Amino acid sequence: MTGKKSTSHIVNPLESLREISSGMGKSTIDALQTMGSGMIDQLLGVAEATPKSPEEEQAQQLENAVKDKKSLKKEANLFNYQSHHENVIVRDQIKSLLEQIKQEVQYIKKADASLMNDVRDIEKFTMD
Numbered sequence: 001m002t003g004k005k006s007t008s009h010i011v012n013p014l015e016s017l018r019e020i021s022s023g024m025g026k027s028t029i030d031a032l033q034t035m036g037s038g039m040i041d042q043l044l045g046v047a048e049a050t051p052k053s054p055e056e057e058q059a060q061q062l063e064n065a066v067k068d069k070k071s072l073k074k075e076a077n078l079f080n081y082q083s084h085h086e087n088v089i090v091r092d093q094i095k096s097l098l099e100q101i102k103q104e105v106q107y108i109k110k111a112d113a114s115l116m117n118d119v120r121d122i123e124k125f126t127m128d
Helices: 013-044 054-071 081-127
Strands: none
Touching: none
Protein backbone atom coordinates (compact mmCIF):
# COMPACT_ATOMS: atom_id res chain seq x y z
CA MET A 1 0.00 0.00 0.00
CA THR A 2 2.57 2.28 -1.12
CA GLY A 3 0.32 4.38 -3.23
CA LYS A 4 -2.12 5.77 -0.74
CA LYS A 5 -4.39 8.35 -2.22
CA SER A 6 -5.29 11.40 -0.22
CA THR A 7 -8.97 11.60 0.30
CA SER A 8 -9.32 15.32 0.05
CA HIS A 9 -12.70 16.28 -1.06
CA ILE A 10 -12.59 18.14 -4.30
CA VAL A 11 -15.68 20.26 -4.65
CA ASN A 12 -16.99 21.62 -7.84
CA PRO A 13 -16.81 25.46 -7.81
CA LEU A 14 -20.45 25.75 -8.88
CA GLU A 15 -21.56 23.60 -5.99
CA SER A 16 -19.56 25.67 -3.52
CA LEU A 17 -21.11 28.87 -4.90
CA ARG A 18 -24.55 27.32 -4.59
CA GLU A 19 -23.93 26.42 -0.95
CA ILE A 20 -22.60 29.88 -0.16
CA SER A 21 -25.44 31.63 -1.96
CA SER A 22 -28.10 29.47 -0.30
CA GLY A 23 -26.60 30.18 3.13
CA MET A 24 -26.42 33.90 2.40
CA GLY A 25 -29.94 33.87 1.02
CA LYS A 26 -31.31 32.19 4.11
CA SER A 27 -29.57 34.62 6.44
CA THR A 28 -30.75 37.56 4.33
CA ILE A 29 -34.33 36.28 4.37
CA ASP A 30 -34.17 35.79 8.13
CA ALA A 31 -32.83 39.32 8.61
CA LEU A 32 -35.52 40.78 6.38
CA GLN A 33 -38.23 38.86 8.23
CA THR A 34 -37.15 40.15 11.62
CA MET A 35 -36.73 43.67 10.30
CA GLY A 36 -40.03 43.56 8.41
CA SER A 37 -41.99 42.16 11.31
CA GLY A 38 -40.53 44.83 13.57
CA MET A 39 -41.58 47.56 11.17
CA ILE A 40 -45.05 46.07 10.75
CA ASP A 41 -45.43 45.75 14.52
CA GLN A 42 -44.37 49.36 14.91
CA LEU A 43 -46.81 50.56 12.24
CA LEU A 44 -49.68 48.57 13.70
CA GLY A 45 -48.84 49.65 17.23
CA VAL A 46 -48.17 46.17 18.56
CA ALA A 47 -46.41 46.44 21.90
CA GLU A 48 -43.06 44.79 22.21
CA ALA A 49 -42.50 42.40 25.05
CA THR A 50 -39.29 44.04 26.22
CA PRO A 51 -38.95 44.41 29.97
CA LYS A 52 -38.99 48.00 31.17
CA SER A 53 -37.48 49.57 34.22
CA PRO A 54 -39.80 50.91 36.94
CA GLU A 55 -38.94 54.48 35.95
CA GLU A 56 -39.97 53.82 32.34
CA GLU A 57 -43.20 52.19 33.52
CA GLN A 58 -44.03 55.20 35.71
CA ALA A 59 -43.29 57.58 32.84
CA GLN A 60 -45.53 55.51 30.58
CA GLN A 61 -48.32 55.56 33.17
CA LEU A 62 -48.03 59.35 33.49
CA GLU A 63 -48.22 59.72 29.71
CA ASN A 64 -51.29 57.50 29.60
CA ALA A 65 -52.93 59.50 32.40
CA VAL A 66 -52.29 62.77 30.53
CA LYS A 67 -53.73 61.26 27.33
CA ASP A 68 -56.82 60.07 29.24
CA LYS A 69 -57.37 63.53 30.72
CA LYS A 70 -57.06 65.13 27.31
CA SER A 71 -59.50 62.66 25.81
CA LEU A 72 -62.10 63.41 28.50
CA LYS A 73 -63.52 66.64 27.16
CA LYS A 74 -66.64 68.34 28.38
CA GLU A 75 -69.56 68.15 26.05
CA ALA A 76 -71.76 71.19 25.70
CA ASN A 77 -75.00 71.33 23.80
CA LEU A 78 -75.29 74.24 21.46
CA PHE A 79 -78.86 73.43 20.54
CA ASN A 80 -81.23 70.83 21.90
CA TYR A 81 -84.08 70.31 19.48
CA GLN A 82 -86.08 68.22 21.96
CA SER A 83 -86.25 71.00 24.53
CA HIS A 84 -86.89 73.60 21.81
CA HIS A 85 -89.70 71.44 20.49
CA GLU A 86 -91.22 71.04 23.93
CA ASN A 87 -90.81 74.66 25.00
CA VAL A 88 -91.60 76.59 21.85
CA ILE A 89 -93.24 74.59 19.10
CA VAL A 90 -95.63 72.55 21.25
CA ARG A 91 -96.73 75.61 23.20
CA ASP A 92 -97.37 77.53 19.98
CA GLN A 93 -99.41 74.64 18.65
CA ILE A 94 -101.42 74.46 21.87
CA LYS A 95 -102.14 78.21 21.69
CA SER A 96 -103.33 77.96 18.10
CA LEU A 97 -105.54 74.98 18.95
CA LEU A 98 -107.04 76.88 21.90
CA GLU A 99 -107.83 79.81 19.59
CA GLN A 100 -109.49 77.46 17.13
CA ILE A 101 -111.56 75.91 19.93
CA LYS A 102 -112.66 79.36 21.14
CA GLN A 103 -113.73 80.28 17.60
CA GLU A 104 -115.69 77.04 17.24
CA VAL A 105 -117.44 77.69 20.57
CA GLN A 106 -118.41 81.18 19.33
CA TYR A 107 -119.79 79.70 16.09
CA ILE A 108 -121.79 77.14 18.07
CA LYS A 109 -123.20 79.86 20.34
CA LYS A 110 -124.23 81.92 17.30
CA ALA A 111 -125.78 78.90 15.64
CA ASP A 112 -127.52 77.99 18.89
CA ALA A 113 -128.75 81.55 19.32
CA SER A 114 -130.21 81.58 15.82
CA LEU A 115 -131.81 78.20 16.45
CA MET A 116 -133.26 79.47 19.71
CA ASN A 117 -134.71 82.44 17.83
CA ASP A 118 -136.22 80.06 15.30
CA VAL A 119 -137.64 77.94 18.11
CA ARG A 120 -139.21 81.03 19.73
CA ASP A 121 -140.68 82.11 16.43
CA ILE A 122 -142.17 78.66 15.90
CA GLU A 123 -143.58 78.69 19.45
CA LYS A 124 -145.20 82.07 18.79
CA PHE A 125 -146.80 80.80 15.58
CA THR A 126 -148.05 77.67 17.24
CA MET A 127 -149.45 79.52 20.24
CA ASP A 128 -151.25 81.99 18.14
